[in-house]
Amino acid sequence: MSLESEVDLPGGAVLPGALPDALRAELIAFRRDLHMHPELGNQEFRTTAAIKERLERAGLKPRVLTVGTGLVCDIGVEGEQWDGGPSMLAMRADIDGLPIPDTKSECPYRSTVPDRAHACGHDVHTTVVLGAGLVLAELHKQGLLPRPVRLIFQPAEEVLPGGAADVIKCGALEGVGAIIAVHCDPRVDAGQVGLREGPITSACDRLEIALNGPGGHTARPHLTTDLVTAAARVVTDVPALVGRRFDSRSGLAITWGRVESGHAPNVIPQHAELSGTVRCLDIEAWRQAPDVVVAAIDEIANLYRAKSEINYVRGVPPVVNEPGVTELLRDAMIARRGVDSVVGTEQSLGGEDFSWYLEHVPGAMARLGVRTPGERHVRDLHQGDFDVDESAIKVGVELFTAAALVDGLR
Known part of the structure; x- marks a missing residue:
C-alpha cells in the first residue's frame, strides 16, 4: 500500500478506542512520575510495581516476570492468560533508564535520582503500552476487541545483550503471533511515526x-x-x-x-x-x-x-521489520490519523534488543515522533537534556490500539 492511499476498513468500519482526555492527562502524569524515578536495568522494582498497580485497578491480571522485574499482561483471553486460542498481538515496552545525570535544570519533572535519567524515552514507551492496554481492556469489556493482546513490559534493554532474551525465556512469546513496538525519535515531529520495511536499526x-x-x-x-x-x-x-x-x-x-x-x-x-x-x-x-x-x-x-x-x-542483531507487520502499523496509523501521519525513515546505527523477539515471531518497530513541530533544537537520545513533546503519548496509544483493531478486521 502506498503512503498516498487511504485505508478502507471492511464494511466501512470506524475505529473505536479514542483516548479520553482524562486518561490522556493521567498518562502524562504517569510518564512524568517514571521520568522522575528512573531505574537501571534489572533494578526496575518501583517501575514494575507502578505498572502492575495501574493494570490491576483496570481489572487486569499482570504477571511479574520470574527475573524479578518487568511484567506481562494478557487482554481478551480466557482467564486473562492464553489457553491455546487465537494468537495474540504483543505490544512491547522497555522500562529501564540510563546511568547518566539529568541536566534539564528548569524541568519540574527532572530526575530525582543522581546520575540516572530516562534519556532514551523508555518512560514514554512504557506509558504508551500501558495506555493502549487500558483502552483495549475497556474495548474488551464492550465486546469490541477482535484479537487477544499481550502487553510486555521488558527490563534491561540498555544492558547488553538486552533483557529481551530473559523475557523470551520466561515464556512471554508463547501464543504470540506478531509483536510491535515504538521507539522515540527526536528527529520526527510529534503526530507522526516513521516506518520502514526491513532493517531499521543495526x-x-x-x-x-x-x-x-x-x-x-x-x-x-x-x-x-x-x-x-x-x-x-x-x-x-x-x-x-x-x-x-x-x-x-x-x-x-x-x-x-x-x-x-x-x-x-x-x-x-x-x-x-x-x-x-x-x-x-x-x-x-x-x-x-x-x-x-x-x-x-x-x-x-x-x-x-x-x-x-x-x-x-x-x-x-539488527531489528528487521517484517513487511506484513510494518503494513499493519502503516494501516493503523493512517486509519487513525491520516496519510500525513506516516513518514519514511532510514536505518540507524543504533542497537535495540527488540531484535531478539523477531528471531521468534514476525514484528515491526515504529519510530514515534517526539519533536515539537517547528522546533529547531533537537534533544538527542542518550543526552542528559533529552525530553519529548508529550502529545506523542496520545499518538503512540492511538497507533497501538488501532493496530489491534485493524489487525482483527483484516
Whole structure:
C-alpha cells in the first residue's frame, strides 16, 4: 500500500478506542512520575510495581516476570492468560533508564535520582503500552476487541545483550503471533511515526581491550613496550583495517568510548584499557565481526609488542521489520490519523534488543515522533537534556490500539 492511499476498513468500519482526555492527562502524569524515578536495568522494582498497580485497578491480571522485574499482561483471553486460542498481538515496552545525570535544570519533572535519567524515552514507551492496554481492556469489556493482546513490559534493554532474551525465556512469546513496538525519535515531529520495511536499526556489540607491557622510562621507549603508542595505534588503525576487510555497504563501524593509560608524563605505563562499540548494518557481516575484529586488534598489538586481552561482548542483531507487520502499523496509523501521519525513515546505527523477539515471531518497530513541530533544537537520545513533546503519548496509544483493531478486521 502506498503512503498516498487511504485505508478502507471492511464494511466501512470506524475505529473505536479514542483516548479520553482524562486518561490522556493521567498518562502524562504517569510518564512524568517514571521520568522522575528512573531505574537501571534489572533494578526496575518501583517501575514494575507502578505498572502492575495501574493494570490491576483496570481489572487486569499482570504477571511479574520470574527475573524479578518487568511484567506481562494478557487482554481478551480466557482467564486473562492464553489457553491455546487465537494468537495474540504483543505490544512491547522497555522500562529501564540510563546511568547518566539529568541536566534539564528548569524541568519540574527532572530526575530525582543522581546520575540516572530516562534519556532514551523508555518512560514514554512504557506509558504508551500501558495506555493502549487500558483502552483495549475497556474495548474488551464492550465486546469490541477482535484479537487477544499481550502487553510486555521488558527490563534491561540498555544492558547488553538486552533483557529481551530473559523475557523470551520466561515464556512471554508463547501464543504470540506478531509483536510491535515504538521507539522515540527526536528527529520526527510529534503526530507522526516513521516506518520502514526491513532493517531499521543495526547490530551493536561491545568491545573491551586490555593491553599490557613491562613499562619503563619515556627516555628509553626502544627498551620496552611503548604502551601508550600501542593503544593509540589500536584506536586509529583497527577501525581502518577492519573497514578494508568488509564490504563497505555492510556499514560496520568501530567507535571508541573510553581510553585509559598511565599516571605520569615521564613513565611508560604497564597497562592500558580501551572500550567501545562495534555497529553493523548487515546481519551477515555482524556474524563474522568478532573473528575479524579480534584478529585486527592482535595484529596491531603485536606490531608494538603489547600483549592483548580482548573481551568481545555480543550485543544485538539488527531489528528487521517484517513487511506484513510494518503494513499493519502503516494501516493503523493512517486509519487513525491520516496519510500525513506516516513518514519514511532510514536505518540507524543504533542497537535495540527488540531484535531478539523477531528471531521468534514476525514484528515491526515504529519510530514515534517526539519533536515539537517547528522546533529547531533537537534533544538527542542518550543526552542528559533529552525530553519529548508529550502529545506523542496520545499518538503512540492511538497507533497501538488501532493496530489491534485493524489487525482483527483484516
